Amino acid sequence: MRNVDFRMFAGEVVGLLGHNGAGKSTTVRMFAGMSRRDSGYLHVLGSDPDVAGPSIRARTGYLAQRSVLDAELTVRDNLEVHGGYFGLRRTAARKRADELLEFAGLSDRARARVGSLSGGMARKLAISRALVNDPDLLLLDEPASGLDPQARQAVWTLLGQLRRRGVAQLLTTHHMEEAHALCDRIVVLADGRVIAEGTPQELIDRHAGRSMLELRCRTGGGVRAADRLIGHFPGLHTVGDHLLIPTDDTDAALATVRRAAVDFEAVVVRSARLEDAYLALTVKESAR
Amino acid sequence: MSGGTVWCRGVYVVMEGAAPRYRGNWRTCLVSGFVQPTLLLLALGLGVGGLINGNPQARGFGDGLPYLDYLAPAMLVVGAVQTAVGEAIHPVMTGLNGERTYQTTVATPITPAQLAVGHVLWVGARIAVTTLCTCVAVLALTDVPAGLALLAAFAAFLCGTAFATALSALAVMTAEGTGLITVVTRVVILPMVLLSGAFFPSTLLPDWVHPIAWLLPVRHGVELARGGDGGVLTHLGYLLAFLAAGTALTVHHFRRRLTT
Numbered sequence: 331m332r333n334v335d336f337r338m339f340a341g342e343v344v345g346l347l348g349h350n351g352a353g354k355s356t357t358v359r360m361f362a363g364m365s366r367r368d369s370g371y372l373h374v375l376g377s378d379p380d381v382a383g384p385s386i387r388a389r390t391g392y393l394a395q396r397s398v399l400d401a402e403l404t405v406r407d408n409l410e411v412h413g414g415y416f417g418l419r420r421t422a423a424r425k426r427a428d429e430l431l432e433f434a435g436l437s438d439r440a441r442a443r444v445g446s447l448s449g450g451m452a453r454k455l456a457i458s459r460a461l462v463n464d465p466d467l468l469l470l471d472e473p474a475s476g477l478d479p480q481a482r483q484a485v486w487t488l489l490g491q492l493r494r495r496g497v498a499q500l501l502t503t504h505h506m507e508e509a510h511a512l513c514d515r516i517v518v519l520a521d522g523r524v525i526a527e528g529t530p531q532e533l534i535d536r537h538a539g540r541s542m543l544e545l546r547c548r549t550g551g552g553v554r555a556a557d558r559l560i561g562h563f564p565g566l567h568t569v570g571d572h573l574l575i576p577t578d579d580t581d582a583a584l585a586t587v588r589r590a591a592v593d594f595e596a597v598v599v600r601s602a603r604l605e606d607a608y609l610a611l612t613v614k615e616s617a618r
Numbered sequence: 619m620s621g622g623t624v625w626c627r628g629v630y631v632v633m634e635g636a637a638p639r640y641r642g643n644w645r646t647c648l649v650s651g652f653v654q655p656t657l658l659l660l661a662l663g664l665g666v667g668g669l670i671n672g673n674p675q676a677r678g679f680g681d682g683l684p685y686l687d688y689l690a691p692a693m694l695v696v697g698a699v700q701t702a703v704g705e706a707i708h709p710v711m712t713g714l715n716g717e718r719t720y721q722t723t724v725a726t727p728i729t730p731a732q733l734a735v736g737h738v739l740w741v742g743a744r745i746a747v748t749t750l751c752t753c754v755a756v757l758a759l760t761d762v763p764a765g766l767a768l769l770a771a772f773a774a775f776l777c778g779t780a781f782a783t784a785l786s787a788l789a790v791m792t793a794e795g796t797g798l799i800t801v802v803t804r805v806v807i808l809p810m811v812l813l814s815g816a817f818f819p820s821t822l823l824p825d826w827v828h829p830i831a832w833l834l835p836v837r838h839g840v841e842l843a844r845g846g847d848g849g850v851l852t853h854l855g856y857l858l859a860f861l862a863a864g865t866a867l868t869v870h871h872f873r874r875r876l877t878t
Contacts, residue, residue: 362725365878384727392725398718402639411635415726417627463726 331356331367331522338515340466341496343489345509347608348519354502355395357519358469361500362392375466388416391460395471399444399456406431406440409459416463423462430458434488450481457488461497468492470501474508486511506605516604518611526611530604537610538602539565539576543583545594547571555592562586567613576602576610628728632736633743635723636709650704651748655697656755662817663689663760690760691770691843692816694752698778699811699836701748703803705741706782710789711799714875724876734872738783738865745778770843776857777839783864784835790871814840835860 331353338344346354359365361374363383372379374386399408406427413423431437434454439447447455453474460468473489474482482505489512493499503509509516510530518526518533526533547555552571560566563583565576573594577583580599587594640647667685713720724730753771756762762770785802792798813827814820814836823831831837835857842853 359878364724364876384729387725388727390725392722394718394721394725396718398722400719401717402712404638407638411638412722412726414631414635415628415723415728417631417727459722469725 331360331370333523334370334519336517336524336527338498338500341498343493343499343501343512343514345513345516346500346502346519347504347506347509347516348502349612352519353522354519355471356522358392358471358500358502361467361469362387362390364392388463389465390467390469391463391465393456393460393468393470393473395475399452399459401444403444404440405436405442405444405447405455408444408455409462412459413462418462426462426464430461433461433491434458435484448481450477450484453477453481453485454488457485461492466498468497468499468501470499472502472504474503474505482508506603506608510604518608520612526607533607533611534602534604536607537565537576538604538606540578540602541576541580542600542602542606543573543575543577543580543587544598544600545573545575545587545592546596546598547573547592547594551593555594558590558592559587562590565610567609569609574606574609576606625732628732629736629739632723632728632733633740636737636740647744647748648751650701651697652751652755655693655748655752656759659686659690659693659755659759662693663687684761687760687762689817690756690762691766691773692814692840694749694756694767694770694774695777695814695836695839695843696811696816697752698745698749698774698839699781699807701745702741702778702782702785703807705744706737706785707789707799707803709737709740710786711793714790714793715795720872720876730872730876731869733876734786734869735865737872738779738786738868741782741786742775742779745782746775749774749778766845769845773839773842773853773857776854776861777835777842780857780861780864781835783861783868787864787867787871790868790875793875810834810836813837816840 334353334357336344346357348354356365360367360372361379363379363386366380375389377386379386400411403411409427409430410420410423413426418426428437431440434457436451436455436458439451444452444455457470457473460470470489474485477485486508489499493512499512501512513530515529516527516533517524526537528536545555549571552568552573555573556566556568559573559575563575563577563586567574575583575587584597584599663686667689670685713723720733723733749771753767756767756770757764788802789799813823813831814834815831816836820828820831820837838853838856841847842850842857846853
């Protein structure tokens with residue numbers, strides 16, 4: 331990690347985007363003092379995690395990339411044992427477990443073994459467990475990865491509720507829809523440094539333009555078409571035989587494409603999304 | 619609360635957190651702690667003992683004691699070592715490799731050092747419970763005096779826990795899946811117990827084996843369980859040193875593995 335410079339505010343939801351190995355998980359682990367820095371300045375909730383790790387962790391909730399629930403324990407025990415780690419006495423832990431089971435909609439599964447839960451339920455339980463200490467800051471490493479669409483929606487709803495309650499969240503994700511739906515601000519990492527930062531809309535405006543012209547070329551024709559158009563559209567990038575052209579003026583862009591006599595099967599004009607901005611940014615980065 | 623109290627409370631909650639796992643399988647634990655050693659004691663003590671005691675030339679074996687009474691204190695130690703093997707490795711393997719529950723634990727105010735010490739103490743508590751169960755069986759089935767049985771139980775607890783620290787450290791070191799731990803449990807434990815002098819006096823071993831046998835913690839546990847034969851302090855000192863070194867090594871490897 332180098333030149334990673336950002337700050338987050340109380341109650342804010344910040345998303346870390348970046349390809350595998352970009353440094354997202356390491357950043358999250360540094361926040362909790364679980365990965366140490368060689369140098370640099372990091373203050374979390376007023377202290378340096380390398381010095382005051384336990385007291386920072388007392389006020390944060392951490393969700394690892396994989397749901398690391400204890401399969402040998404019941405759903406309720408998973409919450410109560412974790413509550414104990416935060417210093418909750420038995421009655422307090424039991425009461426907190428009741429609240430969290432209700433929050434996650436798992437009250438009727440309290441006595442079930444963790445192994446019998448579906449992927450979505452397990453993830454909801456893992457998120458609830460990260461809330462056992464009523465944290466001021468939640469560190470979420472890919473909270474909805476590997477879930478089916480319904481389970482993902484359920485997890486997003488849960489995180490949305492926490493956002494409304496004012497719980498600050500630092501989350502990593504590969505899922506652009508998730509980042510757009512959940513985050514107030516996004517930090518894009520590549521090779522251990524920040525390459526862009528802003529609200530989802532700012533990133534779209536800055537790096538993807540207003541609209542996207544999507545050309546579907548005939549099989550194998552993508553590269554040739556891209557060669558012809560790259561001079562007119564420096565932000566163009568290809569995904570297989572699809573050409574994605576960011577533009578603020580779709581009519582003019584389409585006219586340019588026609589003038590260049592590019593052979594394509596179909597064209598779609600749509601508004602730019604966060605994914606377009608992310609691809610434009612990271613494609614530019616990997617070309618450097 | 620002072621820093622020390624907070625630290626100890628953290629260790630205690632780690633131990634407390636390990637307890638719910640045993641809620642469902644306390645019967646299995648009772649069997650392994652009570653029924654199994656009792657059966658082994660009866661089979662070896664009365665079965666093999668019957669053979670030995672029936673042979674007039676071998677009457678002097680083990681200072682003229684019936685084989686059952688000779689064997690019983692050592693069986694407490696062997697049982698404790700078996701419990702250590704069963705209890706020390708599995709939680710570390712699932713904690714670091716399987717479900718990686720340790721990752722989540724150290725994301726709380728609990729530190730790797732507290733986790734390591736809590737783990738060792740929990741294994742120690744499990745060894746204490748099974749050893750007490752076996753001690754009751756020894757008192758009920760043999761003529762071993764109560765004082766010696768209690769000393770043997772203490773020796774078994776100390777030896778088992780000391781050995782558990784070495785196993786825990788080894789489990790952390792090999793959690794990447796080197797398979798070394800499987801080799802140790804399958805190949806090393808049995809010869810170690812056989813060399814310890816639990817089943818026959820270690821003086822019967824060839825001379826060249828003696829220095830190797832002396833290095834084994836089980837040997838000192840067995841000697842101490844039989845009353846120490848004038849070397850109580852040596853055996854006690856060895857086991858305490860082994861326990862301290864093993865705990866330090868376990869803490870060191872927990873720290874290294876869980877903080878990157």
